[in-house]
Amino acid sequence: MSVSASPITITLPDGSTKGFDGPVTAGDVAASIGAGLAKAAIAAKVNGRVVDLTHRIDSDAEVAIITAKSPESLEVLRHSCTHLMAQAIKRLRKDAMLEDGPPTDEGFWYDIRTVPPLTPEDFPAIEKEMEAIAKENLAIERRVLSRGEAKQLFTERKEKYKLDLIDRIPEGDTISAYAQGEFIDLCRGPHVPSTGIFKAFKLTAVAGAYWKGDANNEQLTRVKGTAFHSRKELDEYLARIEEAKKRDHRKLGRELELFMHHDWAPGETIWLPKGHIMYNILGTMMSDLCREEGYVEVFTPMLFKADLFKTSGHWSHYRDNMFVVPGQETKQLTEGEVQSRIALIEREAGNLLSKNEYDALKEKVTAKATNAEKLAQWTTNDRISTKFWNVFERGGVVYELHESGNEVFALKAMNCPCHMLIFRDQKRSYRELPLRIHDQGVLHRNEASGTLSGLTRVRQFCQDDAHIFLSNEMIEGEITKLISMISRVYKLFGMEFAKVFLSTRPADFLGAKETWDVAEASLENAIKANKLEYQVNAGDGAFYGPKIDFIVRDCLGREWQTATVQLDYQLPARFQLNFINRDNHPEMPVVVHRAIFGSFERFMAILIEHYGGNFPTWLAPVQVRILTISEKFEDYANDLFRELSENGVRVEKDFSAEKIGAKIREGRNARIPYLLTVGEKETATASVSVRSQTEGELGSQQFLEFLARINGEKTARF
């Protein structure tokens, strides 16, 4: 069908123009520039929008051809690759129903329902089929459908999730599908021109994912994979994953004996001697910094009556995440009560114990005389005493623990409520503001079991937590001070801010809109004044106030959310705080919640992975190890050990009967910053042979020279 049309002009990225008689496709433009480009073309950018090569251009436009070299190409490739995977899966599993399959920063995924669910064991077959489809070199075609056509098409194909997606496409939007061979998928695109383009892809994982991201819905299988333009890039990516795995803090934490976990303390960390040294170093340095910056440090209870949290609002907003501890009292049971407990236990024991165990226990019990003795006998079995933990026998009397009246306690999940009490403890003057209260106390949060992970998500942790009480006009200055404090800390670790997020008023905000506007403006001004790159997360603030989150980037380029600064108008109101202002009137302070490390646990994880276990000398749990060539040099080595210890250096000895090569290897694997080898030569000349973990073999030097060096490195401050 020929349509008479006016000529159009295409402007290319280099500024040159090309004229066409009428409408052309992006692919035509590529072909007109050169056959090589046409072949390399993956997609195109028309007036800044990424489109298919078949996209029809019918008026003047700026066009750039996207090839493997263009930054936009990877997303298109991965988006198309998820279709390739879906097609392969549909060929292998006739019942597969597709939901959504987007590209991600790392690759792509597709949420799919199959019975039984797909597992990694299915990967080889799926990948093989994907390769086969790539070989078939099927053309990928875009089809624009009416809503009715789309519904009919996906009804025929029994894709119920797709029908739901169609319903969620706003009226007036174009509905499109992409076909390749027998496969057709609802998709907005754009996509690569054909399946022949896929050369390097790999399926990486399966995981559960709720339909439409809602925990009330059924779960689909999320099949994850990644794709690159070349095998080489894919291999590099896989190597990077391997490197990250080697640095995994859970693995290094065990290897370097920093911490451990145990089944009996899920989500809680057992800090081993070496990890504890590091934890303390960070804690002390942070305390020192805060003191320097005008903070006072406090130490507050872990367990509070629920009244505190009722006042703060945590009881209604956060109770499901708190460990609630009922107040208890012990009551002596009457003979009749004891009898009824025994009857209950006996009945339950039948379910709890195997028949043999039950019979054996029962036999012992009946031989006994008093009820108290019977109960004591029954509860010698751990499974029974666990189930009936609150009933026990002491000195021939049976007691029962039970909840007492209104006495309900909870382990604190945050420090702020208690800090409100501290503020309120005295009449406060404007002269005291900003009052900065710092607390490194232990917090407990009852995180859902499935969220726990190494040190990054735990149930017991410490924050470098502080609350700053100030007046409205002090906000901007204080935030600026905080930003420089935060920068100072991260600089020491050689970590850059990737970005900061400013989260603003959410839908369910508390307080007055005007107050929020002022608060948000104060935060934004402070960010701008400090020339930080930032992004606004509109509506993502806490219900009590807006916040700034700091994202840092580690040496592998990974991003971590660490520091946070939050404004709060709610707590001061709930605790009815005030200070006496210049005009001798009570005025309500604003509270700033802030943390720099975030939690010490999580921050340790970040540091372990950032340094790959090769900590700077000041942070290393062991800074120096002395290795002897043979036992003849132990006296000299002991002299060095004493001298270093007296200088506050964390030093240890390796006097084992191993050869020096083995000792070096062990010292290297333990990531000790300095290994000092001493033998005949060193003993004779009061020197040491130094090997640095980061710089390698440094040769011999006078011990005093090394001592000066290590003294210069052994401590640090923010």
Next chain:
RNA sequence: GCCGGAAUAGCUCAGCUGGCAGAGCACCUGAUUUGUAAUCAGGCGGUCGUCGGUUCAAAUCCGUCUUCCGGCACCA
């Protein structure tokens, strides 16, 4: 919490369709006295995560619980 996977010596892991539980490293002992990433030999070490079931017989098959891993949902 939900979906999926896993749990075997201190660590890393092998152990096939049920039939006597293994290796390397670590640890201990002995020999070696050593010069910059693993000296040799011998030895110790296990209720196969838990509880229950099937079976003549269970690390192995089935169920329960616990914990961990990958995600999801959550994340004051």
